Amino acid sequence: xxxxxxxxxxxxxxxxxxxxxxxxxxxHPEQTIVILEKADRVGKKILVTGNGxxxxxxxxxxxxxxxGDGSDMLINILFKKYHPDAVLSYxxxxxxxxxxxxxxxxxxxxxxxxxxxxxxxxxIAQLPIDTICNTDIRRIQKTAEGYEIMTPELKLCAKKLVVxxxxxxxxxxxxxxxxxxxxxxxLSMTKLSPSLSPVKVKSELLKSLKGIRxxxxxxxxxxxxxxxxxxxxxxxxxxxxxGICIFNLSRHANSGGCEIHLNLLPDFTDEQVxxxxxxxxxxxxxxxxGELFTGMxxxxxxxxxxxSSGIKPxxxxxxxxxxxxxxxxxxxxxWRFVCExxxxxxxxxxxxxxxxxxxxxxYTFESNRHRGLYLxxxxxxxxxxxxxxxxxxxxxxxxxAGDHL
Numbered sequence: 001x002x003x004x005x006x007x008x009x010x011x012x013x014x015x016x017x018x019x020x021x022x023x024x025x026x027x028h029p030e031q032t033i034v035i036l037e038k039a040d041r042v043g044k045k046i047l048v049t050g051n052g053x054x055x056x057x058x059x060x061x062x063x064x065x066x067x068g069d070g071s072d073m074l075i076n077i078l079f080k081k082y083h084p085d086a087v088l089s090y091x092x093x094x095x096x097x098x099x100x101x102x103x104x105x106x107x108x109x110x111x112x113x114x115x116x117x118x119x120x121x122x123x124i125a126q127l128p129i130d131t132i133c134n135t136d137i138r139r140i141q142k143t144a145e146g147y148e149i150m151t152p153e154l155k156l157c158a159k160k161l162v163v164x165x166x167x168x169x170x171x172x173x174x175x176x177x178x179x180x181x182x183x184x185x186x187l188s189m190t191k192l193s194p195s196l197s198p199v200k201v202k203s204e205l206l207k208s209l210k211g212i213r214x215x216x217x218x219x220x221x222x223x224x225x226x227x228x229x230x231x232x233x234x235x236x237x238x239x240x241x242x243g244i245c246i247f248n249l250s251r252h253a254n255s256g257g258c259e260i261h262l263n264l265l266p267d268f269t270d271e272q273v274x275x276x277x278x279x280x281x282x283x284x285x286x287x288x289x290g291e292l293f294t295g296m297x298x299x300x301x302x303x304x305x306x307x308s309s310g311i312k313p314x315x316x317x318x319x320x321x322x323x324x325x326x327x328x329x330x331x332x333x334x335w336r337f338v339c340e341x342x343x344x345x346x347x348x349x350x351x352x353x354x355x356x357x358x359x360x361x362x363y364t365f366e367s368n369r370h371r372g373l374y375l376x377x378x379x380x381x382x383x384x385x386x387x388x389x390x391x392x393x394x395x396x397x398x399x400x401a402g403d404h405l
Contacts, residue, residue, distance in 0.1 A: 002154050006130075007031030008405050009149050009158035011137055011178075013042030015394035016377025017164035018120045023402025024160075025127035034156065035124075035131045036149065038165075042131055043117040045166070049349075049391060054113030056091070056395070057084045058388035059104040065389045067251060068382035069190070070357035075382075075393075077362045082396035090399065094119040105388050140181055146372055160372045160405050164398065167351025167378040168192050178379065186369055187355050190381045194348030195251035196390075198240035199260065201337035205304040209236035212298050213243070217266035220249045221259045227252050234262060241337060247386045251352040256341025263333045264297065274329045281325060285318035292317060305331050350390050354381040364404040365397055374401040 008024055010017045013035045021033045035042060046054060058065070061084050063075040088098060088106060096119045097109035108115040124131065132154070139150040140161070147161040165178035179189060213235045220227040232245030241260060246253075253260065265273050280292055290313030293302030306313050309328040311320060345351065355375050359368055367373040376397040384390045 003157070004034075004154060005157040006034045007158070008033050008160035008162065009147065009156055010035045010162040010164055011149070011181075012164035012166055012377070012379075013037035013039070013131060013133070014045050014164060014166050014377065015043070015391055016398040017162065018043060018124065019395045019398030020162050020164060020374075020376060020402040020405075021129050022120065022123050022127060023399050024162075024405040025124075025129050027403060027405070029128065031128065033127075033129045034158070035129065036135050036137060036151070036156075037131060037133045038136060040134050042133065043120065046117045046120075046391075047113045049113060050107065050388075052113050053107050053111050054116045055105050055107055055388040055391065056098070056116055057087055057106040057392040059084055059100055059106060061384075061389050061392050065385045065387075066382055066393065067352065067384070068354075068357060068380070071382045074357050074362045078393075078396055078400060082399050084392055087392060087395045087399070091116075091119065094123055103387065137178075137181055140184060142185070142370055142373075160374070162374040162376060162401055162405070163379055164375075164377045165379055167354060167383075168194075168345045182355060182379070185367075185373065187359055187367070187375075189355050190353040192351050192353040193251065193254050193343065194345045195254070195350050195352040195383050196247040196386050197250045197254065197344075197348035198237060198242040199246055199250050199253045200240045200340040200342050200344075201260065202340060203337055205308060206236055206240075207238055208300050209304055210238045212236050212300055214262075214264060214298065214301055216245075217263040218245045218249065219261045219263070220253055221261055222252070222257055227258070231266065244386045247349070250348070251383060253339045254342050256339065258339040260337045260339060262335040262337070264301075264335065265332055268333075270329070270333060273333055274326065277329050277332070278322075278325055281317045281320055285316070287317055289313050289315050289317055289320065305335070308335070349386070350383045351378055352383045354379050356381055363400075365401040366404065374405065376401045 010021050017035055021035050025033045063072040066075050098106050099109050100106050135151045141148045146159040149156040213233050216234050217231045219229045228249050230245035230248050233243050235242040284292060289306055289311055303313050309331050311324055360375055365374050365376050377394045384393055
């Protein structure tokens with residue numbers, strides 16, 4: 001087995017790890033930084049973010065878009081220096097041109113995620129940074145001189161150690177779970193759950209709605225209390241609800257005991273909805289109920305609403321009672337889906353939960369338990385909403401730790 005000594009070892013070659021390595025090498029050009037990556041190349045998850053476009057930041061990102069015990073304080077401290085403009089300014093210095101859409105989401109000007117990874121890899125090639133891919137970490141041990149990292153082929157001795165191994169969610173296709181390594185260092189963690197993911201729901205109607213999208217106001221309810229409300233496009237899949245607005249509810253919904261309520265006409269009052277639907281029944285008195293929503297909703301959504309309200313699509317509109325109309329209106333403005341509890345990380349973009357934020361110094365990301373140990377990115381108990389917030393945190397935390405190594 002080979003033995004090697006370096007200044008700093010970084011476990012994980014994702015967004016946070018790559019940025020940390022670059023900043024550390026820039027600050028210590030006389031030292032060697034090593035990145036240890038489980039996959040066959042670094043940055044693979046970057047390539048699939050933002051549907052292959054890489055939504056790398058969000059202008060105006062602040063603490064209200066992040067979750068986790070203590071996340072408000074951490075983000076407020078971190079973003080004083082490493083705010084979105086600072087991250088983007090640094091990327092521009094690396095050669096990346098970006099554009100910002102109408103929702104303040106930032107993308108590379110090329111609209112290719114590979115552009116983000118390419119500038120990071122190019123900078124790494126210019127610095128004293130080595131990358132070792134296709135490697136598993138078998139053991140980490142604290143020593144008097146720093147840290148000893150054991151892989152099947154190498155014993156790596158590092159003065160500083162950064163854990164940027166990501167969360168359990170990995171829709172880039174890897175099996176990624178670093179909890180045992182973290183626990184071996186005496187770190188405490190919160191429960192992990194999938195976030196920014198579709199939410200599985202119990203409904204016999206979903207198969208007929210697969211692939212259909214609808215604009216809606218989406219409310220997550222637990223024990224008759226509103227947990228979170230979003231508005232946007234809902235996508236129906238064979239067994240789940242999806243879309244950005246659903247993703248932003250998923251960290252709460254995936255824990256079970258919840259319902260998702262859809263309001264398909266959020267700009268109408270209940271009275272206006274009832275008036276509109278009543279008028280449609282009157283205008284279409286000789287038609288079947290299956291034609292009622294023509295020009296209003298997708299045909300299959302209309303059929304599903306009728307079925308959930310107990311109205312046969314083949315029934316004539318003139319034969320529907322006022323009570324049935326009111327029931328149908330309630331489903332239009334409050335269509336309910338019972339969430340299934342799930343720990344399926346395969347389709348989740350990020351992980352909720354991780355190393356407790358109380359374990360680190362919020363100004364440096366150094367462990368409060370072990371000097372020279374830093375924890376960054378998704379390995380921590382912090383996750384953001386959909387829209388570039390998670391990559392913004394990954395890059396910002398990587399910059400901060402790299403500057404303090």
